[in-house]
Amino acid sequence: MGTSKENSIESRKKDLQNMVEEKLQELPVVQYAWLDEEEIPFSGRVREICQSECPRYGTSWSCPPGVGTVEECRDRCAGFPGAFVFTTIAEVMDAADMEETLATRGAHEEVTKEIREIFREAGCRTLALSADSCAICDKCAYPDAPCRHLERMLPCIESYGIIVPELAQKAGIEFMNGANIVTWFGVILFTK
Ligand code: SF4
Helix, strand or coil: CCCHHHHHHHHHHHHHHHHHHHHHCCCCCCEEEEEEHHHCCECHHHHHHHHHHCCCCCCCCCCCCCCCCHHHHHHHHHCCCEEEEEEEEEECCCCCCHHHHHCCHHHHHHHHHHHHHHHHHCCCEEEEEECCCCCCCCCCCCCCCCCCCCCCCCCECHHHCECHHHHHHHHCCCCCCCCCEEEEEEEEEEEC
8 A cells, every 4th residue: 555645646647547548539549558658668779770771860850860869868758757658550552652651640640749739738748759750841950950840840759769669569559450551659758
């Protein structure tokens, strides 16, 4: 049995979860989980993959190295003790067709923003991470000028060095949902 202070924190946490989960019913979220921030797996190796395989590397404030080092990203996340992890899915004709796959990202981004708003309305400070690189501006201001829409911009989960397959496993969320189904991940870090 915890102290009355611990019980009160636990009860406030439960209230927040109930409120968020009720509002989630209106959104196309497939799976979700509540984690502690310290359960999020980080690795510099993810950034090496960004650098060697992603054409967006070094072209956006939402991607490395614009987001900062993995240590800086990790420190930023550490200011938010709670993590809400979720997925949305989209069906495509051919999941190997990057253009078709990326065209489904906007809908996921909108859901991510709506969930972030739910947390904000509940009085939480948030740090939201989404899938892939920011596409708000036709041409990103990186590196010549600061981000034009810092409040709206959602950094890519992998850009922070987060190992998404391991995160999915910890969260008990499917990493893939079948052939020609795109699974998009989102993370809302939050604190009251
Ligand atoms: S909002 Fe614009 S400037 Fe900021 S990361 Fe996105 S594309 Fe770049």
